[in-house]
Amino acid sequence: MGGVEHEDPPSKRVKVSSEESESFSNSSSLREPARCSLSDSMARPLESRGDDEVVGVKGVVKKVELVRIIAEALYSLGYEKTGAHLEEESGIPLHSAVVNLFMQQIIDGKWDESVATIHKIGLMDENIVKLASFVILEQKFFELLDGEKVMDALKTLRTEIAPLGVHTNRLHELSSLIVSPSQTAIDGTSDQRLRIRSRKKLLEELKTLLPSTVMIPEKRLVRLVEQALDLQRDACRFHNSLVEEMSLLTDHQCGRDHIPSQTLQILEEHSNEVWFLQFSHNGEYLASSSSDCLVIIWEVKVDGRISLKHRLSGHQKPVSYISWSPDDHQLLTCGVEEAVRRWDTASGECLHIYEKSGLGLINCAWAPDGRRIFCGVTDKSICMWDLEGKEVECWKGQKSIRISDLGISSDGKQLITVCKETMISLFGWESNSEKFIEEDHTIISFALSKDNRFLLVSLSNQELHLWSIDGSVILVAKYRGHKRSRLVVRSCFGGLEQAFIASGSEDSQVYIWHRVSGELILTLPGHSGAVNCVSWNPANPHMLASASDDRTIRIWGINQVNMTQNGRHSNGVCYCNGAT
């Protein structure tokens, strides 16, 4: 290769010594921007070097850009020689000679020269030139102050920085700084951003100010790769476990084995159809209720096994709804058009019975402070009681019809009920304001996400509609596939970060969809009767419970064998009883 004037590979990159942040007086070693055989191309502007050449199947990746960010990545990693080699071999310089000069001048602290060089780079936007000049001269100002050259700093401020006419507030701050450099005298606090910073940091800031075609942003390639990983993760339909590390070597894709799909336990304590079940907020308990008028509290043991803890009897009617208190210490249960009972989780004792004479209660919910409860009444009103049973307030009118679902919004200020057949009301019970969700078909039931910002509505046309209720009300997604024509069938959110939607179905299966894509990913057979209700353990994304007309509750989990084979953390004892 002719024309090379140095024996070492030419280094066009600015060298930054590692102790540079401490002292500014010794400038780092600078090698002259090297000439190479392609010196002609160095002089030519970047545009005219076949910039349109593309690589990759899709034809969207420009070769010049790719090589430049690879070179930047090499330098960021510390591979100076390789970086320089790449620039030479490809004939594509990372930065133009002017920019290289500029960067070296910054590192060397040649402020006036660097400001002059900025004007030569050929930036289109005058404002950027001014902003960059400001930042450079600000550094000059600080270094002068630091070196006790107060009058020089003042001169720089007056004659070089002020005329730029940008960042007026900052200019005034610098003025104050000259007068009291310690800064603590003026406002009593020492402000981080007013202290001096390293030249390297200055260079980094300049990289963000100048267009990226002029100066490649720091670690651009790594950023692109991180973006790709994020997208892979979001697209992973079965993503249900915390993944320790993602590999760059293959696209990330979880297999189905992370989603509960194996029956791990069948609970047969109820003597009639099981209508409702729900895990407590901390995932340590499961409560189920049945048309046999019984409510059962189950305990979720550490090894994942579920065992019976309390049988709560007292209701005279089938129990259709359960609500855990915010701290999980208590439970509200509602008999159909009967009374609401409050129980203590630990002892199983019934603490209070809420009734309205002559009327029946149809649903129940806790206020976020756990000190008051709401109940829907058969006369379509909603009542609020304190724990002792004193009625605090009552909202009359078309507030709540026979559907036994009642929820509270994330800010704790809105009551969510089905007020008409095709309408859900979000009722601000303190502000008396109301928002509505209108559907085209009869509403069967609804469920709230854990953060109470989303509502999943089950409709008579066998669709599930997902609504965002934070702020304005927007329909976000629809899910179909399950069967529902006669009964009340419930659905829920679940999995890691509530990435999945699950629902019961009249065809005896559990249905699971990927929330974001709406895709039906699993159907779980096993029950021999309609599945009325599902609940996903909020604390364990690998545990799902289903309640069925076949009088059983099934606990679903992940396939233990496959898990241990993949060398991952096993969920516990494999006690699969053979059901698939």
Added chain:
Amino acid sequence: MDIDPRICVNVAVNDEDVHNIVLSYLVHNCFTGTMESFIACTGVKQPADHLVDMEKRKRIFHSALDGNALKAIELMEEFTPGLLEKNKDLHFDLLSLHFVRLVCSRRCNEALGFARTKLTPFGKEQRYVEKLEDFMALLAYEEPEKSPMFHLVSLEYRQHVADSLMRAILEHANLPSYSIVERLIQQATVVRQCLSQEFGKDGHQPFSLKDFLKS
């Protein structure tokens, strides 16, 4: 409903009152020369020791107006010792005048030194911090009159400081801080406005002194 001017004619106006009003105005504004002529012409009794005070007040006022704050401060030490210590806002305003003078005459070194020694101590109190920052900002400009802080170097600002200074001195000497004629005008304006509000909501303009004087 406007007051019928003919009613006013029946109110007697005492010459002596008028003389006192004019005299108080002249004394208040330190117009010594005019005051002496007036006294000579009308034979009104000369106010006791006001002459000496007036002269001093006049000098202090004009020093401040010219921006010669150090002179003003010196005179005040003589005339009203202890006033500036009590009235920190005033002290700050005067010092800032001097600072502005230094900056405007491009004596940056001095300005910087003066700011550091005399002005920054005020910065310990929160209420002076913002004012201080505004003044310090002047240092950044080669032409302070054209900077965003131009109002601080203007005549209006000096006037404002001089006026506050006068009021403080008068208060200190237990003299009224507004002359009688000013108070009369203020009162008349308020009364007229109240009347026009009460009796005529439609079509009546608010009381205008200018128009009244012309009529």
